[in-house]
Amino acid sequence: MEISVTVNGANQSSEVEPRTLLVYYLRDELGLTGTNVGCDTSSCGACTVHVNGESVKSCTMLAVQADGQEVTTIEGLAPSADELHPMQQSFQDNHGLQCGYCTPGMVMAACSLLDENPSPSEAEVREGLEGNLCRCTGYHNIVKAVLACSGQDVS
Amino acid sequence: MIPAAFDYKKADSAEEAIALIAEHGDEAKLLAGGHSLIPMMKLRLAVPSVLVDIAGVNDLSYIDDRDDHIAIGALAKHRSLETSDLLIAECPLLAHVASKVGDPQVRHRGTIGGSLAHSDPASDLPAAVLALGGSLVAKGPSGEREIAVADFFTGYFESALSEDEMLTEVRIPKAPGSSWNYQKFNRRAQDWAIVGVAAVEVQGATQVSLVNMGSTPLRASAVEAALAGGASAAEAAEAAAEGTEPPTDLNASPEYRSHLARVLTRRALEAGGVS
Numbered sequence: 001m002e003i004s005v006t007v008n009g010a011n012q013s014s015e016v017e018p019r020t021l022l023v024y025y026l027r028d029e030l031g032l033t034g035t036n037v038g039c040d041t042s043s044c045g046a047c048t049v050h051v052n053g054e055s056v057k058s059c060t061m062l063a064v065q066a067d068g069q070e071v072t073t074i075e076g077l078a079p080s081a082d083e084l085h086p087m088q089q090s091f092q093d094n095h096g097l098q099c100g101y102c103t104p105g106m107v108m109a110a111c112s113l114l115d116e117n118p119s120p121s122e123a124e125v126r127e128g129l130e131g132n133l134c135r136c137t138g139y140h141n142i143v144k145a146v147l148a149c150s151g152q153d154v155s
Numbered sequence: 156m157i158p159a160a161f162d163y164k165k166a167d168s169a170e171e172a173i174a175l176i177a178e179h180g181d182e183a184k185l186l187a188g189g190h191s192l193i194p195m196m197k198l199r200l201a202v203p204s205v206l207v208d209i210a211g212v213n214d215l216s217y218i219d220d221r222d223d224h225i226a227i228g229a230l231a232k233h234r235s236l237e238t239s240d241l242l243i244a245e246c247p248l249l250a251h252v253a254s255k256v257g258d259p260q261v262r263h264r265g266t267i268g269g270s271l272a273h274s275d276p277a278s279d280l281p282a283a284v285l286a287l288g289g290s291l292v293a294k295g296p297s298g299e300r301e302i303a304v305a306d307f308f309t310g311y312f313e314s315a316l317s318e319d320e321m322l323t324e325v326r327i328p329k330a331p332g333s334s335w336n337y338q339k340f341n342r343r344a345q346d347w348a349i350v351g352v353a354a355v356e357v358q359g360a361t362q363v364s365l366v367n368m369g370s371t372p373l374r375a376s377a378v379e380a381a382l383a384g385g386a387s388a389a390e391a392a393e394a395a396a397e398g399t400e401p402p403t404d405l406n407a408s409p410e411y412r413s414h415l416a417r418v419l420t421r422r423a424l425e426a427g428g429v430s
Contacts, residue, residue, distance in 0.1 A: 017160070018161060018206070019158045019159070019160055042190065042194055045258070051263075055259055055263060056264055057260045057261070057264075060189065061264065062189070065186075065210060109260065112263075113259065130258040131257070131260045131261065132258075
């Protein structure tokens with residue numbers, strides 16, 4: 001069926017099969033491969049994108065459910081090709097990644113978290129990232145990156 | 156994992172959704188947030204041939220003050236329950252339990268109506284609603300009916316809703332200022348409860364419910380009776396597994412679940428000062 005979705009600010013009209021998951025629509029139809037497929041069971045959060053500004057797991061949403069909605073992926077965060085989004089920069093500055101597979105989802109979840117809670121405690125960051133798994137870092141630097149991005153001293 | 160093919164219909168009102176499920180019978184499933192249904196469809200545990208998307212029925216996402224109770228539209232999302240000032244003031248147990256479902260991404264999509272209609276005995280919200288009492292409103296081709304929460308959960312993933320009905324509203328009695336507590340025991344973040352216990356004081360009586368201790372969420376009647384008879388929290392909690400049939404799985408044996416039910420009930424009663 002025909003859907004019309006605003007993805008990273010641009011209107012996209014596409015013909016999709018109703019069973020197409022949002023993550024495969026983004027990756028295979030639109031070529032936005034920054035969003036990763038991890039567990040494919042709504043556990044790991046690697047596929048996290050924003051729908052109308054809120055974090056969701058795009059492996060557990062149908063593309064047709066995004067019809068008429070605004071979707072933002074990791075590709076849509078940075079203000080320009082030469083500049084990272086503050087959260088991306090903070091992950092880089094604080095070494096909030098190793099292999100990087102979870103990072104796009106982690107960054108999207110972290111942005112949504114700060115939208116809802118602009119100055120979270122460390123415990124609130126840990127709980128707020130409950131839906132995202134990282135198998136490399138042990139989370140410490142990820143949590144640090146999010147706290148730093150919220151303007152808190154992490155030194 | 157990709158679901159089996161299905162036809163997709165979008166309903167703009169509850170009436171339209173009911174007409175569509177009436178037309179397609181048991182081949183059709185209502186789709187709200189999809190966070191129970193889509194995972195089951197990906198695993199092919201559910202293979203509906205028609206999905207009726209009700210997420211666009213905007214007038215069912217309210218949380219309203221109705222004198223002695225709070226009326227919650229079936230499409231209210233967990234996140235809106237969790238952050239509702241009205242619920243936090245008038246029914247804090249429900250707001251708190253909503254904040255313990257899954258993870259933030261799940262709570263941005265999942266709905267209270269979806270969670271109750273799915274009737275998973277391991278879910279948080281069905282047990283919370285059962286502890287609070289109140290009723291659910293179902294709409295079908297011949298009109299609306301009110302179902303007492305105590306009569307709603309009829310079996311494993313089964314509810315009193317008939318195939319042509321849609322859950323539209325949840326009515327929860329107000330319990331401002333009452334004691335409450337929720338204990339959710341799991342091994343990993345975002346997991347379902349291995350066992351959970353909700354305890355809340357409603358009009359002077361202590362009501363206790365259990366998550367994942369049988370084929371439906373259960374009221375811990377023996378605990379409630381013991382408390383009403385003057386037993387202490389610790390004494391009453393000893394009866395928590397009475398009349399239950401806890402499942403066995405990779406996480407826990409029935410014996411371990413029974414142990415957890417007793418311990419968590421005591422903690423819920425003592426921590427909440429509920430007894």
